């Protein structure tokens with residue numbers, strides 16, 4: 001840093017007035033010189049360097065308080081916690097084996113909302129647009145694929161959530177922040193026989209709706225049918241016994257890819273087996289849950305026989321429907337001694353007193 005007394009420096013580089021006190025132009029007093037007190041180009045550079053140093057110091061001190069922009073990728077559990085500080089959200093946990101159709105279900109929802117309103121709701125934004133776009137890319141023509149497909153969810157991706165901010169088409173003030181979970185099916189397969197893994201599935205406890213997918217392509221095949229049904233039954237039992245599902249949990253057993261069941265040989269036998277399976281689940285587990293219901297979807301029929309997102313509309317409507325719980329209001333009975341306190345009784349909060 002260059003220390004020059006502001007009052008003694010001169011704008012002319014050849015003038016030594018700051019050292020000798022003599023003005024090179026011969027002005028007496030030196031203060032009468034028009035260059036006196038001005039900065040030379042050199043000293044200006046020095047001051048600029050100093051200013052830059054100061055501003056970079058200031059920048060550094062500002063750095064930690066900067067608010068990072070959202071990446072738009074699927075949200076991690078830590079990011080979900082951050083989100084919840086800002087707004088409440090409704091959680092839907094989608095559980096299913098590898099290839100059962102979890103990611104396609106989320107992608108087809110996104111696809112429907114890109115086209116307009118769906119299930120009485122409009123898309124009002126998402127914190128995970130980049131993630132949704134990446135997942136949906138393989139289902140689009142510009143991906144270069146001959147048939148729509150879904151990007152594979154890997155075990156190392158862990159648990160992530162896709163966010164849909166939706167408003168009711170009838171009441172634009174009625175908004176719901178929907179968080180749909182996405183996790184590799186292998187982890188759910190392991191959890192069926194391992195209660196330690198069940199306790200790590202935080203998304204199941206947290207959910208307002210737990211969706212258990214039953215893979216329609218395995219149901220369509222007589223060799224794999226019984227195994228597919230058994231895996232749903234075992235998952236339900238493991239989640240209940242492991243404490244991940246409670247007596248208030250809402251569980252929706254959803255048969256996916258029902259387009260593959262339409263023309264299956266022995267359809268009547270299949271329908272009877274499915275009916276027996278559902279009755280069995282209801283008898284064995286219905287009483288231990290808040291709700292156990294059965295649904296059928298064809299999120300994406302590659303042959304177009306079923307309309308896109310077949311059956312998903314009703315499922316989405318059930319997730320968005322307001323969950324009414326009977327709340328018994330207990331009056332607080334606070335003694336209101338001052339007129340200022342009594343103001344509260346004249347507000348909408350008044351009936352709590």
Ligand SMILES: Nc1nc2c(ncn2[C@@H]2O[C@H](COP(=O)(O)OP(=O)(O)O)[C@@H](O)[C@H]2O)c(=O)[nH]1
Pocket residue numbers: 096097098099100101102103104105148149150151152153185256257258259260297298299300301302
């Ligand atoms: N026929 C048919 N195939 C589907 C349907 N939904 C998904 N698939 C296919 O099933 C495969 C697995 O789907 P994916 O969503 O990746 O399953 P995930 O592993 O559970 O996430 C993909 O090849 C999808 O194209 C459907 O409704 N009908």
Ligand SMILES: [Mg+2]
Pocket residue numbers: 102103104151152153183184
């Ligand atoms: Mg997946």
